[in-house]
Amino acid sequence: MLTKTTVTEDQVAAVLASLGTVRGVEPLAGGLFATVLRADLTDGRQVVVKVTGADTARLLRYEHGIAGTEAHAYLLARRAGLPVPALLHTDRSREHVDGDVLVTEHVPGVLWHQAGLDGETTRRVRRELGRFMAGLHRITGDRFGYPAPESGLGRATWPEAFAAMVEAVLDDAVRWDVPLPHGRLRAAVDAHAEVLATVTTPRLVHADLWPGNILLDPAGHGLAAALDAERALWGDPLFEMVGADQLGAGAVDPDVLGGYRDAGGDLGLGDGTPGHGDPAAWTRLRLYRAYFACLLVVEVVPRAYSGDWVTGYVGTSRANLERMLDELEAA
Known part of the structure; x- marks a missing residue:
């Protein structure tokens, strides 16, 4: 453990x-x-x-x-x-x-997932999160992938970096004896390399902006701070949508996308409903969701997670992985 x-x-x-x-x-x-x-x-x-x-x-x-x-x-x-x-x-x-x-x-505040917000306030916070994302993604770098030299996962191009990230999690799966569809995942990455290559500027992605990492002002419930940037990487801004909704596999939150557009950005996902927006953007999102699902499935073993929630967590992640691969193969 x-x-x-x-x-x-x-x-x-x-x-x-x-x-x-x-x-x-x-x-x-x-x-x-x-x-x-x-x-x-x-x-x-x-x-x-x-x-x-x-x-x-x-x-x-x-x-x-x-x-x-x-x-x-x-x-x-x-x-x-x-x-x-x-x-x-x-x-x-x-x-x-x-x-x-x-x-x-130490930033005073209450974590979003513990704040007990009503629907209207939740929508406002989601738009604010979208604006934060857009601001973060204006920060650019000169290399793609995870920045820490210790990981060995930095590359000159996004297709190279993402392929290395996928190989790393597949190697982790072998090490911890976690079954994954290695061949299907590799084939999906290879088949859509040209789509990944449309990402030409490394942008700072937090990659873990779920409500447990968002601190709100306790009075007005504005966004006080985004925490735990340890998963940050240089890559495609679309990757942010996965870290913000880690068990999601369908639509993307329209309020987050609206806030992103308010700040002058556009992720190409239209109104957030699959089938709307840029098909290439949805393809990239599916690739990132497949990769992230692998991370979630593998990490529970070395971390020795326990509790009734683990079965559902892993089951949902595996179902999402299969769904993303099915959709990528049909594209």
Whole structure:
């Protein structure tokens, strides 16, 4: 089982020595494989300390080096004026704690999926999320794929990068003895390489903007911060739609698309209903959904997820994978 790193208050104090004196430390819920703590400093500031353990034996390939990915994504997004936590400190020396450390400001708020919003407010937040996405995707890079050198998944073109990402998750599946339709997935990627090649500019994609990673202002329920950018990559903005609706296989939320258009962007999906918009955009979306479904199916094994929800989670992901491959083969 993937276990979190135990971090003591003394270790937190040592890591934060350059920022100030620690008055108290409190664990925060939500991290799936990172240890997440809130530290109160004597000057009144609150910071979040996130520690990704040094043991990489149970990580998927794309997860290698994710602490650096998250830090870089925050820096770029913050520089662009987007609502993400301010990066305060990183420490990958392993001098004080057995892992990579990321320190950000603590942003007060309530997570979207815990806010209990009514329908109208939910639609407003979705449009705001679409505007955030459009702003993020204006940030460009010079290489496609996952940015961390440790993953080895950066490439010069998007077709090359996406093919490498697919091969990596298939290798992970073999390693953890998770059955996947290797041949069908490879064939789908090869068959639609020309469609992938229409993506020529690497754009910053958060890739994990589901409601559990969206912090809302507790008063007005505006978007206070997008969290957990560790899955970020350089690629096709359409990939964002998958991370925001990870078990989705049909229509794309029209409010998110509307907010995206409000901010001057267009993902080519029309009103979000399959059959509307650019057929090539829907083909790319199906490829990304197939890939993401593989990630979800594989990751439950090294992370040793348990509980009644796991069966439904894996079953839905596998059904989505089959549906996407069927639709890609029929295109």
